[in-house]
Amino acid sequence: IAGITQAPTSQILAAGRRMTLRCTQDMRHNAMYWYRQDLGLGLRLIHYSNTAGTTGKGEVPDGYSVSRANTDDFPLTLASAVPSQTSVYFCASRRDMNTEAFFGQGTRLTVV
């Protein structure tokens, strides 16, 4: 692994199903983030984690949960998917507050 990796790349999901999007980084970055990208709305923060063991809510957290059991992994869970959660999801990480954020390649999720 080099950098930050997301899985799956894309997924079609039935409404009401549970889904976990995976994110792993090997840069030992403290902070990790989940964004969703929708046309015309840019990148909106869902949840963040400043360090292992802590998480926080971003701009659009409803319907999503996260955990940060260790430094490398930051999974995003949709407990019961709804069509409005159709989006492209990006995971990102940063070493600290004033440094570059590195992004994964994204997960395209379609909820039908």
Place this chain on the structure above:
Amino acid sequence: GENVEQHPSTLSVQEGDSAVIKCTYSDSASNYFPWYKQELGKGPQLIIDIRSNVGEKKDQRIAVTLNKTAKHFSLHITETQPEDSAVYFCAVVSWAGSYQLTFGKGTKLSVIP
């Protein structure tokens, strides 16, 4: 929370011309201002950033200027090339319970050969 406005939303230029994208922000305490380029099907990638103690920064054909008093910063691309075509996002780091990166809504740049 922080509010970042980015203009224009779309921009078309002829190859070789310059392109300018502008962003304004609301939190006067913000001190880190990165610009990201996103190509189709990929995640955003940092192209240049500037910190609040600097007014301008250049990297080859790309430059960023910052006016902290007016709370705006701009991306300048000179001698544009077709491979510059992409979506560009400005971002601002500000405090919202913790230091967060807030993005503008993006500018789709098309460079016409």
